[in-house]
Amino acid sequence: MIKATRKPLEEISSSVKGYGRILVLGCGGCTSVCLAGGQRESLELADDLAQVARAGGSTQHQSSATVERQCNPVFLAEISGRIADCDCVLSTACGAGVQNLSDAFPALPVFPALDTLFIGVDIDVGLYEERCRHCASCMLAYTGGICPVTRCAKSLFNGPCGGTRVDGGCEVGEGKSCAWLEIHDRLKAQGRLDSILSLRPPMDWVDRGPATLVQVGYEGRYTAAKVAAP
Amino acid sequence: MKTTATKAAPVNAEVLDLVRRRRKLVKLSLGACAHCALCAESCFKYRNSGQDPTYTPSYKAINTIGKIVKRRGRLSPGEYEKVRELAFDKCVLCMRCRCPVGVDLPYLISLARSACREVGIERGYLEGKNA
Numbered sequence A: 001m002i003k004a005t006r007k008p009l010e011e012i013s014s015s016v017k018g019y020g021r022i023l024v025l026g027c028g029g030c031t032s033v034c035l036a037g038g039q040r041e042s043l044e045l046a047d048d049l050a051q052v053a054r055a056g057g058s059t060q061h062q063s064s065a066t067v068e069r070q071c072n073p074v075f076l077a078e079i080s081g082r083i084a085d086c087d088c089v090l091s092t093a094c095g096a097g098v099q100n101l102s103d104a105f106p107a108l109p110v111f112p113a114l115d116t117l118f119i120g121v122d123i124d125v126g127l128y129e130e131r132c133r134h135c136a137s138c139m140l141a142y143t144g145g146i147c148p149v150t151r152c153a154k155s156l157f158n159g160p161c162g163g164t165r166v167d168g169g170c171e172v173g174e175g176k177s178c179a180w181l182e183i184h185d186r187l188k189a190q191g192r193l194d195s196i197l198s199l200r201p202p203m204d205w206v207d208r209g210p211a212t213l214v215q216v217g218y219e220g221r222y223t224a225a226k227v228a229a230p
Numbered sequence B: 001m002k003t004t005a006t007k008a009a010p011v012n013a014e015v016l017d018l019v020r021r022r023r024k025l026v027k028l029s030l031g032a033c034a035h036c037a038l039c040a041e042s043c044f045k046y047r048n049s050g051q052d053p054t055y056t057p058s059y060k061a062i063n064t065i066g067k068i069v070k071r072r073g074r075l076s077p078g079e080y081e082k083v084r085e086l087a088f089d090k091c092v093l094c095m096r097c098r099c100p101v102g103v104d105l106p107y108l109i110s111l112a113r114s115a116c117r118e119v120g121i122e123r124g125y126l127e128g129k130n131a
Ligand code: SF4
Pocket: A002, A027, A028, A029, A030, A031, A068, A069, A070, A071, A072, A093, A094, A095, A096, A097, A098
């Protein structure tokens, strides 16, 4: 899922400075799971902002609510009543949720309370690791289920850079292991080393506009006018 | 669903408001449910549960928001706990369930989650229940 972390309180409070009634809107999806923006965290943020406001002698009022997923308009419709009662919204969803909220209520100032970091896995409660950079051309079939784009510091496609440490670490340090050594070792153990012996062409990193996905089988449902090609 | 004998909590104003706003829709939707259980096959949680009937989307809707609406939000903490289990643990709100009659089951379950949140109940992510 998407992993995110709360912005520094000073940055958040300065973005909503000057607004009288603030709604801190939590997301019940990914940012709940990574303990950054669910119900508990949105309540905590509203409390923290109230303390900042009190300390600064401001009469600003904070409240909080949480919707299932801010990236789905069905769930946003549920809070239109609360939206009508506030001057701005502080969203604890990922960047996609913040934008969806802004698009759903274009007259309303919407501010992000989180920094969206990565797509990752849950190692333990409160501990997450990045695993995918959604490159749109997945390599995992050739690389033993280990992503070279994400886990190699240089996102190399055709083997290690030559800086692999004797202990198997990556030369950039930070306690990270060399992704290409891991790829090699796993494929060797599976008897599939041939899968990295042929050269892979470079990734097509060409700039493009925001992508749209129409899932296979749903083509007839969406007209060309509604959805631009990816 | 079997109700517990625990005392019903005082009704929460926000839940009451939700019940007022959505009462008609919930009653109409659940009234239209033919109890055919065809929705069950479209739910991966049901299919992965060894076909446990309490994972059937219609069962989850009826025994969560259906119950909340019927009782106008007056559920005991023990009953809310059962709603939480159905709406959060037994459903991931993937919105894939399909009802041949057109009942919007995920939306109904999402209303139950909203009611739970209003009384301070949600999934225990802190305990690591991330599945
Ligand atoms: S808005 Fe973002 S954080 Fe919330 S469920 Fe959607 S993708 Fe996840």
